[in-house]
Amino acid sequence: EDKVVQSPLSLVVHEGDTVTLNCSYEVTNFRSLLWYKQEKKAPTFLFMLTSSGIEKKSGRLSSILDKKELFSILNITATQTGDSAVYLCASPGGSNYKLTFGKGTLLTVNP
Amino acid sequence: NAGVTQTPKFQVLKTGQSMTLQCAQDMNHNSMYWYRQDPGMGLRLIYYSASEGTTDKGEVPNGYNVSRLNKREFSLRLESAAPSQTSVYFCASRGTDMNTEAFFGQGTRLTVV
Numbered sequence: 001e002d003k004v005v006q007s008p009l010s011l012v013v014h015e016g017d018t019v020t021l022n023c024s025y026e027v028t029n030f031r032s033l034l035w036y037k038q039e040k041k042a043p044t045f046l047f048m049l050t051s052s053g054i055e056k057k058s059g060r061l062s063s064i065l066d067k068k069e070l071f072s073i074l075n076i077t078a079t080q081t082g083d084s085a086v087y088l089c090a091s092p093g094g095s096n097y098k099l100t101f102g103k104g105t106l107l108t109v110n111p
Numbered sequence: 112n113a114g115v116t117q118t119p120k121f122q123v124l125k126t127g128q129s130m131t132l133q134c135a136q137d138m139n140h141n142s143m144y145w146y147r148q149d150p151g152m153g154l155r156l157i158y159y160s161a162s163e164g165t166t167d168k169g170e171v172p173n174g175y176n177v178s179r180l181n182k183r184e185f186s187l188r189l190e191s192a193a194p195s196q197t198s199v200y201f202c203a204s205r206g207t208d209m210n211t212e213a214f215f216g217q218g219t220r221l222t223v224v
Contacts, residue, residue, distance in 0.1 A: 009151070032210040042201060042215035043154075050210050088153060090213070092205075097142050097161035098169070099205065099213055103153035 002027040002093035006102035014110050017079050021105045024071040027093030033072045035063055036088040038104070043088055046074070079109045113137050117202045117216030124192040124223045132187040132219050134202030142205045143185035144169075144213065145177060147198040154201065160185055161207070192223040 003026045013019055025033060032050045036043035047056040049065035049072055056063050060079075065072045076083055090101040115136045124130055136143065141162045146154040146169075156169025160179040174196060176188045185204075189196055199220050205213040 006153075034212055042217050045212045045214075048210060048212055090154075095161065097207065098156065098159055098167070099142075099144060099203070100156065101146070101154040103151065 002091070002098065002100045004089060004091055004100050004102040006087075006089055006105050008105060009103060010106040010108070012108045012110065013079055015079060015081060017109075018075065018077045019079060019107060021074040021076075021087050021107070022071060023074070023089035023102055025089075025091045026070060027091045027100065029094055030067070030070075031092055033065055034090045034099075035072070035074050036090065038086040038088060039084075046087075076107075079107075081109050081111055083107060084109045115202055115204050115214050115216040117200075117219055119219060120217065122219060122221050124189075124221065126193060126223060128192050128223075129188065129190050130192065130221075131189075132200055132202070132221075133184070134186065134216055135184045136204040136214070137183065138204060138206070138214065139182070140204040140214075141182070141207045143179065144203040144205070145175070145185070145187045146201045146203065147171065147196075148201060148218075149198050157187065157200075189221075192221075194223045197221060197223045 007022045035046040047063045052067040063074045086104040088104045144159045145157040158177040163182045202216040203213040
């Protein structure tokens, strides 16, 4: 059965800190890994990673994939209170139709 | 740009009542999904549909049924609601090109009393 495991499950930091969120996966026929941000409503898409070692970047957020060790990390630098959210990772496995999510990391950024 | 539209946004049911959650997408996506989200549990897949005419069970299908009415619409039915089905439900759709992201509806907050 496909598995996506995120750590930590929750994290509290101060504004300006840098955080690293982890996502490990075991999926058959791996194709991609997706990161989402969720703030009290529907998840919004952040990144899709398909190749090892290639960093995706958007402002203060960046993410990278390691296909050998089967994990991805999401980095947020100079955190702001608006970064407070649940961050989810997911991977489509098997036939590419079933999309499995991890439990998410609840990030709280205090002023 | 409607994207994925879910109805209703809120619903309160009594134990044993039935209801159908509706979902429609206008992005010509083949795959559609129903998830439930409970505190600390992430998104758990209830059912998914790879294409019109097919449906498959996810991690937590018990107590639910689905219908892929056509390419646009994918409904979730609770035949006899139980308090354990109190949750936030999300519908999502996704193209099945090699690597595409999923798009989500705004969610339905369901309470079963």
